Amino acid sequence: MTIKEIAKLANVSLGTVDRVIHKRGKVSKKTEEKVSAIIKKVNYQPNIYARGLVLNKSYDIIALVPSFVEGEYWEMPSKGIKMAEKNLSKFGIKLEILYFDQNSVPSFIEKADELIKLKPDGVILAPVINFEAAKLTKKLEKANIPFSLIDSNIPNSNALSFIGQDAFQSGKLAAKLMCSEIKAQGTISIITIKNNENHNKTLQQRIEGFKDYIYNSDFIADISLTENNIHLGSANWEECLTQACNPDNDTVGIFVPSSMIHYVAKCIESNVDTMGNIKLIGNDLIANNVKYLKKGIINYLIGQRPENQGYLALESFYKHLVLEKQVPSEKYLPLDIITQENLMYYNDDDVVSM
Amino acid sequence: MTIKEIAKLANVSLGTVDRVIHKRGKVSKKTEEKVSAIIKKVNYQPNIYARGLVLNKSYDIIALVPSFVEGEYWEMPSKGIKMAEKNLSKFGIKLEILYFDQNSVPSFIEKADELIKLKPDGVILAPVINFEAAKLTKKLEKANIPFSLIDSNIPNSNALSFIGQDAFQSGKLAAKLMCSEIKAQGTISIITIKNNENHNKTLQQRIEGFKDYIYNSDFIADISLTENNIHLGSANWEECLTQACNPDNDTVGIFVPSSMIHYVAKCIESNVDTMGNIKLIGNDLIANNVKYLKKGIINYLIGQRPENQGYLALESFYKHLVLEKQVPSEKYLPLDIITQENLMYYNDDDVVSM
C-alpha cells in the first residue's frame, strides 16, 4: 500500500497524506481523521527503499573503546563492531572507532573530548573507566546524542541500550563448574590479575558471584577459599603468581575472573608435576586462553560473546536511527560454557555473521 | 559514487554504464574496458535503496518443516523463521510455512508436491524424512529453485546453505559432561525415546559421539554402558522406561540423545528415593526440559540454537536474493551447555533478535 493509493482512498492528495503521516500539521481535523483511519485500517508501512533513497541520510556513529594489541580481549568487541559496519554501511551507518588506553584516565578524557567535538549521531561506549564514562554520558545527554553501552552498564544513564553480561551470574556459573570438577572439596584459589589499579566492577561482580555460589552450596564445609591479586606491573609478578597458585600445596582449583587466566595456565604448565591436577576456570576466548584450553590445562572458559556485544551495539543504532524501531534497553548475552569439546563452534571466525 | 558520476567520468551515458555493470553486452570492447576500469577504481557500490525501489521485487520463500504442538522441539526453528520474516519482509522476503507430520511419509510427499506447485523463489527444508527430502531436493534443483537445509544435512545436495549442528560432536560433549558429573565411573544408560520407527540420523550420530568419547577416555574401565529404545506408541512404554532407567540398580547417569529427556526426568522424579542421584543429560531447551533443569533433576541440556537455525535459513535467502551476496554453504551452530546457572540468558524470548 502506497501513499498514492491511500490518497486516492481518502480523496485527498499525496501531500496531505504525507502531512498526516509525519504529523506536520496544517491539515484540517476532519481530513486528518479520515486519513489516519485509512492508514490504520490498511496498516500502512512506508516503503523502506523509497524512504531511504530520498532521505539519503547517513549517520555517524563513534565507538569509544579500549585499545588493544592482537589477541587481547578488547579486540573482540571491536571486531564485532566492525563486522556490523560492513553489513550496515549500505544503510547509511558510518562508523569511526576511537581507542583509549584503559589504564590512563587522561587518555580517555582526551578521546572523549575529541568525540564530543565530532558531533556524532550516536555513540558506542565501553565504560571501563567508570567515573569518566559517567561524565561523558551526561555530556552526551545534554547534547542530545544517543549512546549505547557495551560490556558494563552505568545504571540510570538513559542509554539507548546496554549490551553486556551478567557478571555476578558469570561468577556463579564458574563456581558451579568448579565444584563439579573438583568433586566439591579442597582449596580454591581466586586470582585476580590486572595491569592497573583501577577498580574493575566486572571482576568484582564475578568474584562476588563465585563466592556467593560457594557460600550457599551444600558442600561449603569441604571447601577453602584463598584470594590473591597479581599486578603485572610489579617486578616480581611471576614469582607472586606461582606462589598464589598453590600456596599451601593443597589447591585443587583456580578461578581467574578475567581473560588473564592464560598467565596462570602458563605457570601451571611449567610446574606440571606439582600442580598438574589443579582445575582452571577463567573467562573469554582469547587466543592465549584457547591455546591452553586445547592443551587441557584450562578446563573451562566462560564466554559472553564480546563480538556479538559489539555487533548489537552498532545494530542498535541502525534499528533506532534507520528503521526508527524501539530497541530493548538492556540485553544480557548468554554465558557460554566452553570446553575442548565445543570450542570449535564458538571459536569460529564468523560468530556474528548472523 | 553513483552511476551518473561514473558515466560522466567515462564520457558515456547512464545506459552504457548500466550495461557494463550488469554485463548485458551490446557495449564495444573499448568502452566496456574504460567503464570497468573506472568502476573498479572508485569501488562502485550500488545504492541498495534505489535498486530496491526500482526492482520492487518480492521473493516467495516456502519453509517445509515438521508440525508441532506447543512446547515441542520444532516450535523453535519455526519461531526463528517467523522472526526472520518479521525483520526481512520489508526487503521483499515473503514467507509461507508448510508443515508435515514427521511420522508420516505421505504427509511429507503431499506437502512437497504442494510446494513444487507453488513455484517459490526459495525453499527452507528440514530433511527429517531423509529419503523423501532428498527426492525433493532433486526436483528443486531441476526446477532451479534454491533451497537451504536446516537441522540435518543432505550431503552433495547442492543446497544454497546448510544450517545445523554437529550431532556427533554434540554426543561427545554430552559424554564429557557426563563423565565429569559421575566422577567417571558407574553404569551409564543411553535411552532413545521415539514415537516412530523412522531412522533418525541425528540421534544416531549423537549416540555414536557419546560412545566415541567414552571408548577413548582414560577411565573406560570404570564405566559400563547400556542402551534402550522406548517407543512412545507402545502400550507399556512407561513401564519400559522405568525399567530402562536403572536396570541393574547401579545406574549413575542417563543420556537421552533428543529433546525427549523430560519423560525420563518425570520418571526419575516419581522414583526419587531410588533414582534421585542419577545424573541426566539431554538436548534442547523445550519447556518441559527447562522445567526439570530448574528443578535440578536434569543436570545439563545441550542446545544448538534452533531458533537461530530458522532465522539464519531465511536470512540466507535475503542475502542471496536481495543482497546478491555469497552465503556460506555450511553453518554449524555452537553447542551450548546449559545448566541452572546460565539458563536464564538462553531461555530468553528473543535469542535471535540480533
Added chain:
DNA sequence: TTGTAGGCGTTATCAG
C-alpha cells in the same frame, strides 16, 4: 489548508 512538481539512484525500454 491543500495540491503539485521535481528529484533521490537504479533499471529497463525504446528510439536512434
Added chain:
DNA sequence: CTGATAACGCCTACAA
C-alpha cells in the same frame, strides 16, 4: 552499439 527517458515510492518545496 549508444543515449535518452519513464518509472519505482517517498519527501520537500512551493504554488494555489
